[in-house]
Amino acid sequence: MIAIQARDVDIGKLIAGAKKQGTGAIVVFDGIVRDDDIREMELEAYGEVAVPELEKIASEAKETYNLLSVDIIHRIGRLAIGENILVIVVGARHRQEAYEGSRFIIEAIKAGVPIWKKELRRDGDRWVPGEHRHGSGQKS
Amino acid sequence: MTVRIRFFARFRELLGTDIVVDAKEGTVLSGLVKDVAGKNKEGYDAIFDEKGIFREFVIIMQNGKRVETTAAAMTRVADGDEIAVFPPVAGG
Numbered sequence: 001m002i003a004i005q006a007r008d009v010d011i012g013k014l015i016a017g018a019k020k021q022g023t024g025a026i027v028v029f030d031g032i033v034r035d036d037d038i039r040e041m042e043l044e045a046y047g048e049v050a051v052p053e054l055e056k057i058a059s060e061a062k063e064t065y066n067l068l069s070v071d072i073i074h075r076i077g078r079l080a081i082g083e084n085i086l087v088i089v090v091g092a093r094h095r096q097e098a099y100e101g102s103r104f105i106i107e108a109i110k111a112g113v114p115i116w117k118k119e120l121r122r123d124g125d126r127w128v129p130g131e132h133r134h135g136s137g138q139k140s
Numbered sequence: 141m142t143v144r145i146r147f148f149a150r151f152r153e154l155l156g157t158d159i160v161v162d163a164k165e166g167t168v169l170s171g172l173v174k175d176v177a178g179k180n181k182e183g184y185d186a187i188f189d190e191k192g193i194f195r196e197f198v199i200i201m202q203n204g205k206r207v208e209t210t211a212a213a214m215t216r217v218a219d220g221d222e223i224a225v226f227p228p229v230a231g232g
Contacts, residue, residue, distance in 0.1 A: 044149055110230075
């Protein structure tokens, strides 16, 4: 399942679904709203581009790391401290592939998928700065 | 011709989103964004520097495909295009 959604994620259901024939390892990445002196986090996505980008990342990860399953769910909207922001569940025959595939996916999302975060802070709101090289068409 | 412009994140807060523009034939990307962003000084300054050049971190997409900011002055828009303008991504 690849999705961008406001509602929370049933991680247990994703893990159950990832247990396919041949699966020997499942790695779950759960990015959550950290208490960095904020009240809440607000997330925004360019969904029409972000979802196909996530699908592309999932396909590339599957092929490169021989993954048997990939689920990526990124949440949008207003989230409280401790809530899930991003859940990645990957299944593979062996742990090394699962760990490496999971790491590849999170780094690729951070580098290029059009999603933004705003911290609603006690001392004023702040957009989380993204990493970039420049806007001249090259991926950061 | 009709072109849709979508700003995201900080740019959206300053300039709005889902802006439909009636553009003349031959309009280029940079000119279109300048015209629309020019309606709000803070928004314009967030995207362009004092020489009117795209700031280095600005990302532009035309129908979901990235366009180099350096090529925006030579890239024409077409009827029905969707142009997206946004700051560096920060998901995950």
